[in-house]
Amino acid sequence: EAGVAQSPRYKIIEKRQSVAFWCNPISGHATLYWYQQILGQGPKLLIQFQNNGVVDDSQLPKDRFSAERLKGVDSTLKIQPAKLEDSAVYLCASSSYVGTQVTGELFFGEGSRLTVL
């Protein structure tokens, strides 16, 4: 079974530039997550999709971050304009559960490491 695919693995940009990350979840997984992981910290949820609808985006800085999941499969996360404090690893995860009961694990991709100079 193929895992969660993310690209690019690494990206270096200057502040005020824009960047986009792509995620392909495990086939058939209805729920997709984007987490931000700053060095030395645990992952922080940015946005959660069920199919192509947003379940939770309460911690997404909507003035600069946007995410979409067209057709309920692949997802992109965009940052525009980037700030220095956006330097982090952006992790995509997927799971097979839907609804309000967690029934299993989240499967994570290897992440996209962003450095903002």
Added chain:
Amino acid sequence: GESVGLHLPTLSVQEGDNSIINCAYSNSASDYFIWYKQESGKGPQFIIDIRSNMDKRQGQRVTVLLNKTVKHLSLQIAATQPGDSAVYFCAENRNSGYSTLTFGKGTMLLVSP
């Protein structure tokens, strides 16, 4: 021994020892907990989970204990191996109308041969 690093608490053990990693969670309404292992440069990997109606669950070489009274979770690793060296996170499901996992700050486990 256990020490506080620059950002992460660190637990250093010898190969073959048993390791205990602790986690305090914040929401008494959380109903599901997962331990994840994260190796350098990789995404978190599932280790073991436990529901709030249980207080203990065992896997292969790992045991998770849940104490809801004090909102405490622990991960016990038996016969720790160098390959167990990683950062370990506990995550809680804060069920507030929909399910989402919130991660703790993590503990770095260093296993010396």
